[in-house]
Amino acid sequence: MKFISYDLGTGGVKASLHDEKLNTLARSFIEYKTYYPKPGFHEQKPKNWWQGVIKSTKILLEQSHTDPKEIACIALSGHSCIAVPIDSAQDLLIDSVPIWSDTRAQDEAEEFFRTVDRSSWYMTTGNGFPPSCYAIFKMMWYRRHMPGLYCRTDKFIGSKDYINMKLTGQIATDYSYASSSGVYDLTARRYEPDLLKAAGVSGSLFPPITASHTIIGNITEDAAREIGLTTAVKVACGGVDNACMAMGAVGAVDGKAYTSLGSSNWIPVNSKAPVLDPVTRPYVFAHIQEDMYTSAYSIFAGGSSLKWVRDTICKDLSGEPDVYDKMSELAGKSPAGSNGILFNPSLAGGTSQDKSIHIRGAYIGLHLGTSRNDLIRAAMEGIALNLRMSLDHLGRHIHLADELLFCGGGSKSLFWMQMFADVFGMDIIKTNIDQNAASLGAAAICARAVGLWKDYTDVPKLHTIEHRCVPDKENHETYRNILKVFEHICTAAADLGDYMHKNLMPSIEKKGAYHDDQII
Numbered sequence: 001m002k003f004i005s006y007d008l009g010t011g012g013v014k015a016s017l018h019d020e021k022l023n024t025l026a027r028s029f030i031e032y033k034t035y036y037p038k039p040g041f042h043e044q045k046p047k048n049w050w051q052g053v054i055k056s057t058k059i060l061l062e063q064s065h066t067d068p069k070e071i072a073c074i075a076l077s078g079h080s081c082i083a084v085p086i087d088s089a090q091d092l093l094i095d096s097v098p099i100w101s102d103t104r105a106q107d108e109a110e111e112f113f114r115t116v117d118r119s120s121w122y123m124t125t126g127n128g129f130p131p132s133c134y135a136i137f138k139m140m141w142y143r144r145h146m147p148g149l150y151c152r153t154d155k156f157i158g159s160k161d162y163i164n165m166k167l168t169g170q171i172a173t174d175y176s177y178a179s180s181s182g183v184y185d186l187t188a189r190r191y192e193p194d195l196l197k198a199a200g201v202s203g204s205l206f207p208p209i210t211a212s213h214t215i216i217g218n219i220t221e222d223a224a225r226e227i228g229l230t231t232a233v234k235v236a237c238g239g240v241d242n243a244c245m246a247m248g249a250v251g252a253v254d255g256k257a258y259t260s261l262g263s264s265n266w267i268p269v270n271s272k273a274p275v276l277d278p279v280t281r282p283y284v285f286a287h288i289q290e291d292m293y294t295s296a297y298s299i300f301a302g303g304s305s306l307k308w309v310r311d312t313i314c315k316d317l318s319g320e321p322d323v324y325d326k327m328s329e330l331a332g333k334s335p336a337g338s339n340g341i342l343f344n345p346s347l348a349g350g351t352s353q354d355k356s357i358h359i360r361g362a363y364i365g366l367h368l369g370t371s372r373n374d375l376i377r378a379a380m381e382g383i384a385l386n387l388r389m390s391l392d393h394l395g396r397h398i399h400l401a402d403e404l405l406f407c408g409g410g411s412k413s414l415f416w417m418q419m420f421a422d423v424f425g426m427d428i429i430k431t432n433i434d435q436n437a438a439s440l441g442a443a444a445i446c447a448r449a450v451g452l453w454k455d456y457t458d459v460p461k462l463h464t465i466e467h468r469c470v471p472d473k474e475n476h477e478t479y480r481n482i483l484k485v486f487e488h489i490c491t492a493a494a495d496l497g498d499y500m501h502k503n504l505m506p507s508i509e510k511k512g513a514y515h516d517d518q519i520i
Contacts, residue, residue, distance in 0.1 A: 001019075001020050001070070001072045001450070001452070002017060002018060002019055002020075002025070002066060002070045002071050002072060003017070003018045003022075003072060003073050003074065003075070003446035003447065004016070004017055004018075004057065004060060004071055004074040004446075005074065005076070005077070005439045005440070005441075005442035005443040005445075006053055006056065006074070006075075006076045006077065006160075006163070006439070006442065007076075007077040007241065007244065007436075007438040007439045007442065008049055008052075008076060008077065008078045008079055008159045008160055008163070008241070009079055009241060009262060009263060009438070010034060010079055010099065010100075010101070010262070010263035010264060010304065011031060011032075011034075011262070011263045011303070011304075011307075012029055012030050012031035012032050012052060013029070013030050013032070013049065013052035013053060013056055014027070014029050014056075014435065014436065014438070014439050015027070015028045015053070015056035015057065015059075015060055015439065016060070016436055016439040016440070016443065017060040017061075017063075017064050017066060018446075020447075020452060022440065022443050022444065022458075022462055024436065024440075025060075025064045025066070026059075026060045026063040026064040026066075027060075027436065027439075028055075028056040028059040028060055028063070029056070030051075030052040030055050030056050030059075032044065032045070032048040032049065032052055033045075033048065034099065035096060038104075040102065040103045040104050040106075040349070041098065041102055041104050042098065042099050042102040042103075042348070043096040043097060043098055043099065043102065044097065044099050045095055045096050045097075046084055046092055046097060046159075046162050047092070047095070049159060049162065049163060050162075050163060050166055053227065054226060054227050054228075057227050057228055057229065058227075058228050061228060068228060068229045068230050068233075069230055069232070071229055071230070071233050072232075072233065072446075073215075073233065073234045073235070073236055073446040073449055073450050074167075074229075074233060074234075074235055074236070074446065075212075075235070075236040075238040075442040075443070075445040075446045075449065076160035076163055076164065076238040076442060077160060077238060077240070077241045077244035077438040077439065077441060077442045078158055078159035078160025078161070078177065078238065078239075078240060078241060079099060079100050079159050079240075079241050080100045080159075080177065080180035080240045080241060080242060080285070081099075081100035081129070081133050081134050081135050081138075081180045081182075082097060082098070082099055082100060082135065082138075082158050082159045083097070083098075083135040083138045083142075083156035083157075083158075084097050084156065084157050084158070084159070084161075084162045085097075085142065085149055085150075085152075085153040085155075085156055086153065086154060086156075086157060086162075086165070086171075087152050087153065087154050090165055090169065090171070092162075093149050093152060093153060094146075094149060098138050098141075099159075100129075100133055100180070101133065101264070101300050101301075101348050101349070102132075102138070103130055103132040103133060103349055103357060104132065104138075104141055105132040105137035105138050105140060105141040106130075106132045106357075107144075108132070108137045108140035108141050108144065109130075109131040109132045109137045111140070112131075112137065112140070112198060112199055113131070115198050116195065116198045118131075119278045121195065122276070122278055122281055123276055123278060124186070124192060124195070125179070125182060125183070125184055125185070125186060125192075125195075125284075126179065126186050126274050126276060126282075126283065126284025126285070126293070126295070127180075127182055127283060127284075128281035128282050128283030128284065128297075128351075128352040129283050129351065129352065130349070130350065130351070130352070130357040131182070132357075134180065134181065134182030135156065135158075135180060135181045136181055136182035136183050136195075136199050136201060137182060139156050139199075139201055139205065140199055140201065143200075143201075153205065154205075155171055155205060155206070155207055156205050156206065157171060157173065157207050158173055158177045158207075158240070160177065160238045160239075160240075161173045161177065161207055164216060164235055164237065166223060167217075167219050167220070167223045167227070167235050168216055168217030168218065168219060168220060168223070168235050169217065169220050170216045170217040171207045171208075172207050172209070172210050172214075172216045172237055173206075173207040173208070173209055173210075173237070174209065174210060174211060174212040174214070174238065174239050174240075174288075175189060175209055175211065175212070175286040175290075176212060176239040176240040176242070176243035176244075176285050176286045176287065176288060177238075177239060177240040178191070178209045178286070179240070179284070179285045179286040180285065181206060182195075182199075183195040183196050183199065183201075184286075186274050186284060186286065186293065187274075189209075190209070191203050191206055191209075210237055211237065211290065212236065212237050212239040212243075212288045212445050213236055213237070213445050213448040213449040214236065214237045214449070215234045215235065215236055215237075215449055216235055216236070216237050217234075217235055218231055218232065218233060218234055218235065219231055219233045219235060234449065234450065236445050236446055236449035237445075238442055238445060239288045239441065239442070239445065240285055241438050242266070242268065242285045242294055242296065243285050243286065243287050243288045243294055243441070244437075244438040244439075244441030244442050244445070245260055245268075245407070245437045245438040245441060246258075246268055246287060246288070246294040246441070247287070247288045247289070247440075247441030247445075247456060247459060248407075248433060248436070248437035248438055248439065248441035248442075248443075248444065248459065249407050249433070249437040250270060250405065250460065251270075251457070251458075251459035251460045252270065252287065252288070252289035252292055252455070252456045252457070252459070253270060253460065254270055254271060254272050254292070255269065255270065255271065255398065255399075256269065256270050257269040257270075257394065257398070257400060257401075257404065257405075258404065258405040258406070258437075259387065259404055259405070259406045259407070259408075259420075260406075260407055260408045261302060261303060261406060261407070261408035261409060261410025261411055261416075262302070262303050262408040262409055262435070263301070263302070263303045263304045263307070264298060264299060264300050264301065264302055264303070264304070264348075265299045265302030265303065265383060265386075265387055265408070265410075266296040266297065266299070267296055267297055267298075267387060267390045267391055267394055267404075268294045268295060268296030269294070269295055269296070269394060269398055270287065270292060270293070270294055271292070271293055271294075271295060272291070272292060272293075273293065274295055275293070275295035275394075275397050275398065276295075277393075277396075277397065280297070280352060280353055280393050281352035282295045282296055282297050282352065282393070282394065282397070283297075283298065283352060284296075288441060288444075288445060288456070289456055295394075295397075296390075296394075297351070297352065297353050297389075297390035297391075297393050297394055298351050298390065299345055299346075299351065299383065299386050299387060299390070300346070300347075300348035300349060300350075301345055301346065301347040301348035301361070302345060302383045302386075302410070303408070303409060303410055304347065304348065305343075305345040305347050305361060305379060305382075305383060306324075306327075306379055306380065306383065306410070308347060309327070309375070309376060309379045310323055310324070310327065313372060313375055313376065314326075314330075314372075314376070324412075324413060327376050328380075328413050328415040328416065329415075330372065330373045330376050330377075331376040331377035331415065332377075332415060333373045334371065334373040334374045334376070334377040334378075336381075336422065336475045336478045336479065337381075337478055337479075337482055338374045338375075338377040338378035338381060339369070339370070339371075339374045340365045340367070341363060341364070341365045341366065341370055341374045341375065341377075341378040342363070342364040342365055342378060342381075342382060342482070342485065342486055343361070343362070343363055343364070343375075343378040343379045343381065343382030343383075344359070344360075344361050344362045344364070344386075344489060344490060344493050345361055345382045345383045346359045346360055346361050346362075346386075346490075346493065347360070347361035350494065350497070353389060353390060353393055354490065354494055355490070355491055355494035355495070356494040356495070356497050356498050358494070358497035358498050358500070358501040359490070359493050359494040359497040360497050360500070362489075362493055363375065363378065364489055380416055380419060381419065381423070381479075381482075382486070384416075384419055384420050384423040384424075384479075385423060385479070385482065385483055385486045386486075386490075387420075388423050388424055388479075388483060389483075389486075389490075391424060400426075402426050402427060403427035403428070403429055403468075404424065404426055404427070404428055404429070405429050405430075405431065405463075406420065406428055406429070406430055407430075407431070407433055407434055407435065407436075407437040408434070408435050408437070409434075409435040411430045411434045411435065412430075412434055412435070414430075414467060414469070417430060417467065417469045418469045420469070421469040421470060421471040421472075422471050422472050422475035422476050422478075423476070423479045423483075425471050425480070426471065427468055427469065427470055428469040429465050429467070429468050429469075430465070430466050430467045430468075430469075431463040431464055431465050431466060432463065432464045432466055433462070433463055440459070440462065441459075444456055444459055
């Protein structure tokens with residue numbers, strides 16, 4: 001008996017093949033594009049997700065010499081807050097859809113909050129991202145800007161639910177993904193009727209909710225032929241990426257926190273009750289484990305900011321397999337503090353911990369002596385300092401241990417891990433799971449779905465510590481002083497972002513518009 005787990009993320013799909021003990025037998029990563037047609041518009045093509053799943057499945061089977069008949073179950077982790085419009089025939093209605101970080105629906109959110117108290121909405125849903133990120137407001141945007149599409153839509157479904165539909169022909173979601181809808185009541189565990197009414201959206205447009213480990217169906221003959229598996233393979237409902245990563249990183253242990261370094265970065269904690277704060281608004285998702293939650297603060301463009309540095313400042317290094325190692329080597333030639341250069345990593349806009357969603361990324365302190373080494377190191381430090389701010393916010397609600405697990409692609413850089421230890425002032429540990437936490441969480445769902453596991457207590461046992469980084473006292477003191485300046489810069493950048501949005505963006509935004517002729 002073997003399982004395949006898929007993690008649909010911002011940068012691509014990670015897939016893993018596991019045996020009955022959830023040992024990883026093979027891994028694959030298929031990259032797909034994110035498109036940025038206008039300010040605030042972040043789009044991906046669902047067909048690319050599907051092709052990524054197909055390609056990665058074939059790679060896993062070939063690498064491991066696995067007979068497709070050995071695969072018992074598959075499950076997906078999917079990036080959140082996505083509303084894919086499909087019609088009654090389950091056909092996709094538009095080529096590209098707004099992903100979680102897309103903030104085009106700001107006017108729709110403001111319209112909603114004219115009749116709904118913003119604080120009450122947050123305390124009900126735990127939706128701490130900028131409101132325009134959530135699915136309900138994207139649905140309202142479709143209704144206003146693409147009414148023909150909206151009228152033809154039978155369901156708006158999430159990323160992993162779209163793949164599940166392609167696999168099984170069944171439409172469903174789980175509690176964790178439903179909690180990114182913008183109208184989900186965390187404690188009542190349902191779509192809230194009053195919020196749906198305020199949005200003017202019918203609850204019938206949302207998929208029904210079930211547990212993550214529910215088998216929603218077997219792979220159809222057409223899908224089996226396309227993906228290279230058999231119709232005997234069962235498909236579990238799966239979960240949202242935040243919840244799957246929480247499961248794979250620290251299991252279902254109450255009070256455990258970790259840090260994720262992917263395209264976006266966040267510091268979450270597991271808890272029996274949602275961590276809610278109407279001022280700083282940590283974002284909360286229902287956990288894969290029933291009656292548990294994962295609450296976090298984040299940077300929307302952590303790893304994506306470093307990728308931007310790679311593709312713009314380090315173009316001559318792009319395409320090489322060890323490009324990030326070379327960037328770390330260059331950054332290491334600049335001292336802690338990057339010779340006075342600071343980097344704000346808000347390239348995808350602000351999160352709940354920022355003063356404004358209009359904050360944008362920036363280098364501060366540039367001078368004629370600034371080197372590329374300084375710029376690379378400043379970017380890495382800026383991401384670490386921003387996450388240190390997240391850690392401080394979270395520490396006001398829970399007691400944090402003196403060590404913190406890091407996972408995600410960025411955790412492979414020991415240079416960066418040491419920098420985090422110095423910035424955070426605590427031990428940073430990396431395990432064998434690194435960037436495959438969400439995939440492991442989805443694999444754990446498979447194990448429970450087929451009855452191999454009764455619960456998720458064995459997940460932490462799958463981790464083996466590979467590295468521990470202990471903070472350097474001198475560097476920590478340097479970063480402690482820099483943090484004060486960094487916080488001031490973030491506030492100033494937010495104010496500047498508001499000013500630019502008011503005075504500059506209107507002329508830019510007029511240059512493009514969406515119409516119903518873009519419907520497939």
